[in-house]
Amino acid sequence: MKLNTLNTNLNQFRYLSFKKVRTWYAKLVPPRSIKEPYRHVIQIGDPRLRTVSEGVPLNLITTPEIQLVINQLKVVFKKYKCVGLSATQIGVPIRIFLMEFNEKHATAYSEQERNVMDIKPCPLKVVINPEIKILDYTKLVFPEACESVKGFYADVPRYRSLNLKGLDENGKSFSHDFSGWLARIIQHEMDHLNGITYIDLMDRKTFTCGCWNVINEHGGKVELPYSPD
Ligand SMILES: [Zn+2]
Structure with a gap:
């Protein structure tokens, strides 16, 4: 990635809402390997x-x-x-x-x-x-x-x-x-x-x-x- 591209991205980043940043971040971080027995409760539909x-x-x-x-x-x-x-x-x-x-x-x-x-x-x-x-x-x-x-x-x-x-x-x-x-x-x-x-x-x-x-x-x-x- 070039520096000017990075600056452009950072400028865009400033205007992203917290929710969008969170979604963006979630895409960068691979999901943890979550296996049963879970540490959470499954929801209806499962x-x-x-x-x-x-x-x-x-x-x-x-x-x-x-x-x-x-x-x-x-x-x-x-x-x-x-x-x-x-x-x-x-x-x-x-x-x-x-x-x-x-x-x-x-x-x-x-x-x-x-x-x-x-x-x-x-x-x-x-x-x-x-x-x-x-x-x-x-x-x-x-x-x-x-x-x-x-x-x-x-x-x-x-x-x-x-x-x-x-x-x-x-x-x-x-x-x-x-x-x-x-x-x-x-x-x-x-x-x-x-x-x-x-x-x-x-x-x-x-x-x-x-x-x-x-x-x-x-x-x-x-x-x-x-x-x-
Ligand atoms: Zn119950």
């Missing part, structure tokens, strides 16, 4: 969210490959501040999900909401090859969101209580009963393992963009990050 995930053979649970998926799932779970996340959502269609509901999560709800929605705490739980049995077929309808349908929420009916059987990250089996919000999280994650997302079950008229009012306040100039970092 065919993997429509596949039935494979069970994990008992003798493979403690192998480095499966433990890598579990550890990566924990990293993404924490990064996105999830209450539930399936391996499918980080690009690995195997039957594993994480769930947790801690005091920090609970602060997003008033005491009245916590009572009405039957919100109880649950420490971080790794669930492998889950099986559920519905104990109470009463359906409760509350708003639900999903990291794979970023930015939206809708009312979704879910069964009131269930029994969850599965294996922990060491391959040890467990069986617990859950109700209310925790039963909802489990049904949501089980659905992911079966290629179902909440938009298949929601009351369509309640489907809402979580920042519709902010979009109006900012004249449409709002960007939605698909990764917290």
Whole structure:
């Protein structure tokens, strides 16, 4: 490249908007080799969210490959501040999900909401090859969101209580009963393992963009990050 050409390019560069510069820069930098398990959550439309995930053979649970998926799932779970996340959502269609509901999560709800929605705490739980049995077929309808349908929420009916059987990250089996919000999280994650997302079950008229009012306040100039970092 000749110097005068470079000067011309620099002059043009000054008049480029930040967005254009970013696009220009992205073309210069080759994309990193991004492989599963991802450090981000895949979005609706990705065919993997429509596949039935494979069970994990008992003798493979403690192998480095499966433990890598579990550890990566924990990293993404924490990064996105999830209450539930399936391996499918980080690009690995195997039957594993994480769930947790801690005091920090609970602060997003008033005491009245916590009572009405039957919100109880649950420490971080790794669930492998889950099986559920519905104990109470009463359906409760509350708003639900999903990291794979970023930015939206809708009312979704879910069964009131269930029994969850599965294996922990060491391959040890467990069986617990859950109700209310925790039963909802489990049904949501089980659905992911079966290629179902909440938009298949929601009351369509309640489907809402979580920042519709902010979009109006900012004249449409709002960007939605698909990764917290
Ligand atoms: Zn989800």
